[in-house]
Amino acid sequence: MSRIDRRFAALKAAGRTGLIPFVTAGDPSPEHMVALMHALVDAGADLIELGVPFSDPMADGPVIQHASERAIAKGVGLADVLGWVAAFRQRDADTPIVLMGYLNPIEIHGYARFAQEAVQAGVDGVLLVDCPLEESAVLQPLREAGLQQILLAAPTTEPSRMAQLCGSAEGFLYYVSFAGITGAAHLSTGDIAARVADVRARAKAPVAVGFGIRDAASAQAIAGFADAVVIGSALVERLVGAADAGDIAQRARAFLAPIRATLDKH
Amino acid sequence: MPEIRDFHAFPDAHGRFGQFGGSYVAETLMAPLAELTEAYLRLRDDPAFIAELDRDLKHYVGRPSPIYHAERLSQHVGGARILFKREDLNHTGAHKINNTVGQALVARNMGKTRIIAETGAGQHGVASATVAARLGLECVVYMGAVDIERQKINVYRMKLLGAEVVPVTSGSKTLKDALNEAMRDWVTNVADTFYIIGTVAGPHPYPLMVRDFNAIVGREARAQMLEEYGRLPDVLTACVGGGSNAIGLFHAFLNDAGVRIVGAEAAGEGIATGHHAASLAAGRPGVLHGNRTYVLCDDNGQITETHSISAGLDYPGVGPEHAFLKDAGRADYVGVTDDEAMEAFHLLARTEGILAALESSHAVAQAIKLARELPKDGIVLCNLSGRGDKDVHTIAAREGVEV
Numbered sequence: 064m065s066r067i068d069r070r071f072a073a074l075k076a077a078g079r080t081g082l083i084p085f086v087t088a089g090d091p092s093p094e095h096m097v098a099l100m101h102a103l104v105d106a107g108a109d110l111i112e113l114g115v116p117f118s119d120p121m122a123d124g125p126v127i128q129h130a131s132e133r134a135i136a137k138g139v140g141l142a143d144v145l146g147w148v149a150a151f152r153q154r155d156a157d158t159p160i161v162l163m164g165y166l167n168p169i170e171i172h173g174y175a176r177f178a179q180e181a182v183q184a185g186v187d188g189v190l191l192v193d194c195p196l197e198e199s200a201v202l203q204p205l206r207e208a209g210l211q212q213i214l215l216a217a218p219t220t221e222p223s224r225m226a227q228l229c230g231s232a233e234g235f236l237y238y239v240s241f242a243g244i245t246g247a248a249h250l251s252t253g254d255i256a257a258r259v260a261d262v263r264a265r266a267k268a269p270v271a272v273g274f275g276i277r278d279a280a281s282a283q284a285i286a287g288f289a290d291a292v293v294i295g296s297a298l299v300e301r302l303v304g305a306a307d308a309g310d311i312a313q314r315a316r317a318f319l320a321p322i323r324a325t326l327d328k329h
Numbered sequence: 330m331p332e333i334r335d336f337h338a339f340p341d342a343h344g345r346f347g348q349f350g351g352s353y354v355a356e357t358l359m360a361p362l363a364e365l366t367e368a369y370l371r372l373r374d375d376p377a378f379i380a381e382l383d384r385d386l387k388h389y390v391g392r393p394s395p396i397y398h399a400e401r402l403s404q405h406v407g408g409a410r411i412l413f414k415r416e417d418l419n420h421t422g423a424h425k426i427n428n429t430v431g432q433a434l435v436a437r438n439m440g441k442t443r444i445i446a447e448t449g450a451g452q453h454g455v456a457s458a459t460v461a462a463r464l465g466l467e468c469v470v471y472m473g474a475v476d477i478e479r480q481k482i483n484v485y486r487m488k489l490l491g492a493e494v495v496p497v498t499s500g501s502k503t504l505k506d507a508l509n510e511a512m513r514d515w516v517t518n519v520a521d522t523f524y525i526i527g528t529v530a531g532p533h534p535y536p537l538m539v540r541d542f543n544a545i546v547g548r549e550a551r552a553q554m555l556e557e558y559g560r561l562p563d564v565l566t567a568c569v570g571g572g573s574n575a576i577g578l579f580h581a582f583l584n585d586a587g588v589r590i591v592g593a594e595a596a597g598e599g600i601a602t603g604h605h606a607a608s609l610a611a612g613r614p615g616v617l618h619g620n621r622t623y624v625l626c627d628d629n630g631q632i633t634e635t636h637s638i639s640a641g642l643d644y645p646g647v648g649p650e651h652a653f654l655k656d657a658g659r660a661d662y663v664g665v666t667d668d669e670a671m672e673a674f675h676l677l678a679r680t681e682g683i684l685a686a687l688e689s690s691h692a693v694a695q696a697i698k699l700a701r702e703l704p705k706d707g708i709v710l711c712n713l714s715g716r717g718d719k720d721v722h723t724i725a726a727r728e729g730v731e732v
Binding site for chain 1: 361506508619630
């Protein structure tokens with residue numbers, strides 16, 4: 064059983080909704096990245112999504128893009144990201160880590176080399192935004208090394224494709240619907256609940272929902288019907304300009320703690 | 330790579346040209362791309378659609394464009410005959426209109442009411458604004474802030490045509506960033522919006538569709554060669570940024586093994602300086618903007634900023650079919666510097682009375698080099714993909730002239 068599977072099994076046994084914060088690796092500060100990861104766990108993170116900076120994050124909004132640009136300007140690359148994961152693992156052997164990003168940095172690094180180094184560092188899964196199931200043959204070395212490929216599903220996903228995604232899901236299925244995508248902006252919580260319930264019933268893995276969750280109130284609306292919630296842009300935005308390790312940790316805690324408390328009421 | 334007998338058999342059903350191409354996009358784009366692929370493949374074989382496209386190309390674009398023997402230029406160079414396929418004579422002044430006329434008809438057939446486009450030099454933006462105006466569709470064009478500055482005339486042309494031009498200030502503020510931004514718009518507004526990609530890049534079906542709409546250039550040229558010269562050219566050349574005009578000329582000739590094919594990429598200040606946009610000549614296979622192709626990137630996989638005097642060639646990727654043709658050994662891709670392009674621009678202007686676009690001037694420079702290698706009865710066919718009116722301010726500024 065993988066670290067991700069164990070974590071979701073434990074959440075299910077405890078009847079809790081998982082909290083998955085996303086941060087861009089190297090932002091706001093490369094030196095304090097490991098401290099930030101520990102602070103996220105202290106504040107209640109069940110799994111960490113670590114964004115690998117990429118120059119052309121086609122599927123991300125401006126907040127994540129700017130975080131990527133800041134990290135790249137500081138010279139952050141894949142080797143740094145893996146180094147931080149390895150350093151984090153020295154004190155935390157349990158919290159799963161998923162690297163989220165785009166294919167090109169891994170393609171250039173080399174799939175087999177990346178797979179070996181990532182496993183060695185303690186990475187558990189990858190979520191490659193621009194690598195849909197159809198193109199994921201290139202990820203074979205990652206699977207062989209034991210990394211789980213986290214798949215995305217969206218409200219626009221066709222039913223036949225959704226069945227395929229549900230059948231192929233491992234680790235967890237990331238159900239994503241940014242406000243602004245057709246239809247999604249006007250979906251009521253009830254509609255989201257119905258859709259996620261349907262996906263949850265069919266997916267081979269737990270379902271995490273990223274839905275423009277910005278705070279405790281929006282987390283509460285999702286908490287009842289997802290296995291986990293993902294929080295990205297709002298957290299990244301909150302960390303902008305943090306001065307030192309203490310400030311970074313304090314901001315992360317202040318942001319996540321109320322969300323954690325809300326999730327635990329369910 | 331095994332020997333390829335039929336280059337026209339590509340891409341496959343997944344949009345792959347060998348290892349290149351494909352659909353490397355987020356899940357949110359899979360459904361719209363599937364919808365577009367289905368619609369395009371249906372229309373592609375629909376006689377009514379084909380007839381309407383042919384009518385538009387003839388009466389609106391002004392096709393066929395001639396092939397023109399540049400006698401004084403050829404004499405001056407002292408080598409083979411240089412022939413130009415005159416895409417600069419098309420309505421709006423470049424080959425880009427071939428594609429936008431086609432995609433606009435696809436958009437209308439799909440019931441879309443809003444057109445978005447990205448543009449580098451502005452030619453594709455103008456061509457998109459043009460067809461949107463003609464069909465009464467709303468049009469939004471994304472353009473890098475740097476490109477807006479160096480292509481002011483085209484920006485104004487787009488506005489005159491009723492389009493909204495949105496400056497893109499992220500990343501390098503050029504074509505690649507405009508493409509990222511247009512893609513985001515499309516994801517958000519896909520119900521009523523059609524994204525007209527201007528080059529043979531992007532996810533499937535764009536490299537296929539944009540190539541098909543530009544392939545008329547080579548089909549015409551091949552027939553014109555046989556009719557007017559009784560033979561095919563010895564060598565073809567065209568400039569390659571994303572590669573739409575080049576694939577347009579090359580495609581009909583791909584299975585003519587006796588015809589050599591050379592693409593001219595922007596070598597900027599020289600490939601050795603690192604300030605260039607020669608993805609095929611100096612890049613490596615990677616994944617960018619929805620397809621696997623040759624890209625310019627650093628060892629961390631970050632796409633690098635490119636340089637070219639011509640905004641239309643200033644792109645760190647290239648269409649996947651060109652990557653495929655390079656690896657298959659069917660086409661060669663070489664760099665032409667800013668200085669070489671400028672020299673060719675002036676030479677063409679003074680010997681033939683033609684102001685070529687800076688993009689096309691790269692092809693002209695390459696045609697001159699190729700003509701020198703061939704005997705006098707040889708033929709170099711060069712795609713003169715666009716006219717240079719849009720570039721006069723850039724040229725004046727570079728040469729210290731106040732206009």
